[in-house]
Amino acid sequence: MPFNQHYNKHLKAFAKNHRQGSTKAEIRLWCELLNKGKLGVSFLRQRPVGNYIADFLCKELMLIIEVDGYSHNFKSDEDSARDKVLSDLGFTVLRFSDNEVMHDLPNIQRTLETWIAEKKAPNL
Incomplete structure (x- = not known):
């Protein structure tokens, strides 16, 4: 696995803009x-x-979390293709909707805590 987890320096400016426009x-x-x-x-x-x-x-943990807004309702094929590429790079992608984050954060927390605990647990 690459040390930089497939970091793409050419997207650095775009990422900064995304952070500012979260x-x-x-x-x-x-x-x-x-x-x-x-x-x-x-x-x-x-x-x-x-x-x-x-x-x-x-x-x-090689984990990516995506928060999908309304526009993602029309991009399921794009999201599936993106998830496949990221999976092929070794990542797991977990997706949550804006609505879930805004109205059911405790469930997201339980989901993430469970996923992280299972990933960190030694394989038996």
């Missing part, structure tokens, strides 16, 4: 769950990966 749901997920190691692992915001910008990336 959605309310992305900001809420970041502030309430993902920043400062609140789930026991570190996440980066708007990280260039391959030819994409991941909403949130955990290098340690």
Whole structure:
């Protein structure tokens, strides 16, 4: 696995713009769950990966979290293709809707805590 987790420096400026233009749901997920190691692992915001910008990336677990707004309702084929490319690079992609983040954050927290615990558990 590459040391830089497929970091694409050519997308750095785009990623910065994405961080500055984060959605309310992305900001809420970041502030309430993902920043400062609140789930026991570190996440980066708007990280260039391959030819994409991941909403949130955990290098340690090779995990990408995407927060999908209304526009993603019409992009399921694009999202599936993107997820396949990222999977082929070794990442797991978990997707949550804006609505889930804004109205059911405790369930997202349980989902992430369970996924992280299973990923970190030694294989028996």
